[in-house]
Amino acid sequence: MKVTYIERSPGTWRLRIESGVGPDGRRLFKYETLRGTLDDVRRRRFAILNEHDQGTFAEPSKLTFGSFFTQWFDTRLALKKITRSTAENYDKMLRYYLGTIAGRRLQRITAQDIQAIYTAMAKRGDLSQNTLHHVHAIVGAAFRAARRAKIIKVNVMEEIEAPAKQRARPRSLTEAQAAKLLASLEGSWMEPVGVTSTSTAPASMSAASWCSA
Structure with missing residues (x-):
């Protein structure tokens, strides 16, 4: 050089x-x-x-985040890494949630810019934590791809703490489902556990208890 x-x-x-x-x-x-x-x-x-x-130099580039993001998921679609419906969801994500950085140069985006997007999404009140976490995961993957291509020299996503995932609520089994489950456990080492759980549980039994048993 x-x-x-x-x-x-x-x-x-x-x-x-x-x-x-x-x-x-x-x-x-x-x-x-x-x-x-x-x-x-x-x-x-x-x-x-x-x-x-x-090996950390990134040539000056006017490439915007929106252009790179679109090229990135188009390439993944062409290589069959993602489905067409997933690519369409990425496009919606760009338009609905990432509009504030879509027109900015990729090399000039900061961690504060990304954090501002998360804050705005959280304040909306109509988006789940899982949606926020999903956006974080996809944007992070895009920035890692940009770093591997040496379009950027620093991955700003490494400076951002991932949003918390929403905990799944335990589903309950009906009496009929519990009876069917006990029948399938009959004669196995799990049968005593199942009998104890169903006899001490109310009319329905949490599926989560079986995950921890």
Whole structure:
């Protein structure tokens, strides 16, 4: 990698980053504008080269979160990693919940931006904790993909605590269901446990107790 710079106007610098050679044999360049002193631009040049050596450099990109998110789930759909209905749900998620960051550059999104989305969703009052947790999981997967592709150098999702999952309420068995379950346990080591549970439980028996038995 080669990084050069030139002062375009007093205090405004343009860095040219040579990042390789394209399929046609031509050199590939990315450009970055910086406002500051000569020392500032020299430090930035050093930082770019250092990040490149460490494998953490992400070339400047104007790619928005919305564009990347759509490309990401379209690719997953093409590779049959997800179904079409799942891809449609991702598209709805982008439009309904992630609109505030959809048009922003992916490289400029912060943990605070994501946290603001979670806060707004929680304040709505009509969304479950599971919905919030699902959004967190999908957005996290998208940012991990962006980091692997070296579009971003830091995954901001690693700075965010996952929203709590909503605990499932235990379902109760009817008397008929309990009787059927006991019949299936007859003669097994679980039969005494089943008899004790059904004899001490009210008219219905919690399915959760069987999970813990």
